[in-house]
Amino acid sequence: MLIKTYGSAVYGVDAITITIEINIGPGNKYFMVGLPDNAVKESLFRVESAIRIAGYHMPRQKILVNLAPADIRKEGSAYDLPIAIGILAASGQLDATLLEQYVVMGELSLDGGLQSIKGALPIAIQARKEGFKGLILPAANANEAAIVNDMQVYGMANLLEVINFFSGKEKPQPVFVDTRKEFFKQINNYEQDFADVKGQENIKRALEIAAAGGHNVILIGPPGAGKTMLAKRLPTILPPLNLNEALESTKIYSVAGRLLSNNALMTERPFRSPHHTISDVALVGGGMNPQPGEISLAHNGVLFLDELPEFKRTVLEVMRQPLEDRKVSISRAKFSVEYPASFMLVASMNPCPCGFYNHPEKDCVCAPGVVQKYLSKISGPLLDRIDLHVEVTPVNFSELSSSRLAEKSDLIRERVIKARAVQDARFAELEEIHANAQMSANMVRNICQIGEQGRSLIKQAMEKLGLSARAYDRILKVARTIADLADSEDIEIEHLAEAIHYRSLDRESWSG
Structure with missing residues (x-):
């Protein structure tokens, strides 16, 4: 008997969608086709x-299982449940009437329990x-x-519950989740807050600009200056x-199996804050069984690379294209997948060994x-994709011991949202x-218009501070964001001056 x-x-x-075709006929062997792993x-x-634990019997006949389409590789243990249900229906132990109306997935334990799946x-x-x-x-x-929405979802504990569902012995209620209520219930529920940070007002300002314009940022400073603490609080001021x-x-996160139950x-x-020993594949994704990498897990959020020069150069270089395209394509001989990767890069480093x-x-x-x-461990093309270079200096004792309350993340976030x-x-x-x-280079020319005084200021900055040519567009983008924070239609001189200040690593004199 053939069952699907x-x-x-x-x-x-x-x-x-995969169709699991099961045919039981004369013989005594078990065959599975359709590129299963x-x-x-x-x-x-x-x-x-x-099946035995559930009180049913396994047919002692030839069982042929076909996973269609046959040219797509099938991976993982989540096909256990549809195969088991198909075998019971094909052997006449289960009514097959409802099978075509439902997608069935789940990994079976030996005792019939259902284990969680990915995706x-x-x-x-x-x-x-x-x-x-x-x-x-x-x-x-x-x-x-x-x-x-508009989909009946049934969460089952074991194989017997699924059998009873299809045979009509039990009719459980579908699981209901109010998506909007769930979304707004825990939104912005962060444990950290910028109010916890003593001093470092200039660094907070730089991170506010980064959050407002979606700019990548690198923090340079000595050990213990607060680089990691500041970076971890960046999500609290993002929209x-x-x-x-x-x-x-x-x-x-569902595909990666990292979503909490x-x-x-x-x-x-x-x-996301991967360790500097991370491999290329772990960062961008891929592998034998394709999985999202850290840059995709940071999608719509922040990727924090602490001690940037300690990462392998090859690992850093694979980020260059995703930083521009905001997606990553994994191409292999037998498959090609694409993961989104629109993230803010925040890096930190010591100024020297x-x-x-x-x-x-x-x-x-x-x-x-x-x-x-x-410093040369970080390539010029990668550094070119980082808009703000911020020097972090240690906080002195008077600021650490001050009882003055710092500005809360909620207030900073309001300005960022605006x-x-x-x-x-x-x-x-x-x-x-x-x-x-x-923004692309052409958009920068059209949107980030500056006057004669502004052009003169940038020219002086490039000549006197030794700024590189690649800093020009970055300065204009950051200046545009500073103007947006100030609710200014035009980019003023003070906006340009502040943007120029955030190009530390482009100064020829910075590293001696």
């Missing part, structure tokens, strides 16, 4: 044990798109999938995620030329551009 059940395969951040092939042993959200989105009535999956993934951004980020929807902007170059009190003990060599609203209106007709940092 329906599952799903996840590629990139999207899903493809080892985890799928091993499903026979899990399925047989689970429940894109699977639910694809199931609704193709007109399925509902989705049956492990209870651990039910909330995640239920944020898709809140809108619902579309929250869904995008949730899809990525009690979180149906991500409501905070991601903050000993950490005390340009320190106000301590002397640098590095040999001549070592500072320049240390500046972003100006940019939303400016780029309303452009789908790919949402912030000043994303």
